[in-house]
Amino acid sequence: MKTSRIALTFCLLAGIACAQHVDATPASQPTVPQTTFVIHAGTLIDGVSPQPKRNQTILIRGNRIVSVSDASTAAAPAGAQVIDLSSATVLPGLIDTHTHIFLQGEDPAEGGYDIQLLKYPASFRAARATVSARRALEQGFTTIRDLETEGAGYGDIGIKEAVDGGYIPGPRIFAATRAISTTAGYPLEGYAPEIVVPKGAQLIDGPVEARKAAREQLGNGADWIKVYMTHRSWVDDQGNLVSQPTLTVEELKAIVDETHGWHKKVACHAYNGLGLQRALDGGCDSIEHGLDITDAQIAQMLKQGTWYVPTLSVYYYDWAPENTEAGRRDRKRAAVHGPSFQRALKAGVKIAFGTDMGGMPWTDPIAQEFAREVEFGMTPMQAIQSATSRAAELLDMKGKIGVVAPGAYADVIAVPGDPLADVNVLKNVSFVMKDGQVYKPAPR
Helix, strand or coil: CHHHHHHHHHHHHHHHHHHHHHHHCCCCCCCCCCCEEEEEEEEECCCCCCCCEEEEEEEEECCEEEEEEECCCCCCCCCCEEEEEEEEEEEECEEEEEECCCCCCCCHHHCHHHHHHHCCCHHHHHHHHHHHHHHHHHCCEEEEEECCCCCCCCHHHHHHHHHHCCCCCCCEEEECCCCEEECCCCCCCCCCCCCCCCCCCEEECCHHHHHHHHHHHHHCCCCEEEEECEEEEEECCCCCEEEEECCCHHHHHHHHHHHHHCCCEEEEEEEEHHHHHHHHHCCCCEEEEEEECCHHHHHHHHHHCCEEECCCHHHHCCCCCCCCHHHHHHHHHHHHHHHHHHHHHHHCCEECCCCCECCECCCCCCCHHHHHHHHCCCCHHHHHHHCCHHHHHHCCCCCCCCCCCCCCECCEEEEECCCCCCHHHHHCCCEEEECCEEEECCCC
């Protein structure tokens, strides 16, 4: 018996020692030697300055930018790795503030949205999300805000952890997990009432359930809370776009109050009309899509400091035939969206770059959104800043990402040519560094 007690005591002490050792040196934070890089930039768009700078030298140590200076006066420290981008345009890593890595722009003929929830196992969807994350990074998007998993639960948290742990390549991820809507406010829909089908979002009714859902998602790691304030949309007999509202103001206020208490923010999917108005009255931090925003709503956004993430390009995909109800809706969405963007831009609403990637295939260029922004009134520099310093501000990361400046994370990309002359150049990113690690080397 005495021998058994001694053995048990030994095991307990060994367990405590092991636990203390693991806590002291967590596997997710390995010690990595700090590499020093010197990047020679022929042209630098730093994310903030109104004009590009020529012949700049960027000094990077570890995962931070140490200095940015004129190449004629800068000296490379001994042992630094030199990256020659003297014939390229160098920019901060780009930021897409509205993505869905668990969506793939599914072909409607192959089952569209529903097939993902009904037939694809979670492991398959996670594998494809891993590829989506890599594609975002390879295209120069070193940070994304992923606005819900569409029925894949907390899968975005898993992908984020895998990226942060160095297991897979991908951008820095701000995750919104499941999203929130109401009964009859999100797919899957159209099945026999007696059949219980999965839903793409967490459905609630009433302020108590709303607050509880926010708590659950925040407690499981959500960086943002995503709320659907509108659902279906159609064209009425007068030719107006109409959208079904979902949450009440009281329900949204409960979510916003809870989320702000955690020092986090709420993104509201809102097309137009009553649902968009409720989003503003309930205190949302960003309006997603905002297809048809009135002048009064724009004034309210300015007063409240609400951000606008328009996602223009996705509404030019997969139009139904013109002589159908869905086809008229699709064309009306695009017709009102551009003018809303123009009015918001002219008024000075804060606009951040977002694409809704996943709603369109990840094989398509994320940077196509820049051309839409320019088409509807932004200058190329404004469009670039919407995906750099402005997007960083939305994410409460001002000065840390979206800029090439001392103290910022070493997220640096390069493109051949001049994106201020043609923003489509941003579709062809030739060099990618994230957190001081090169993921796409400069071409030789």
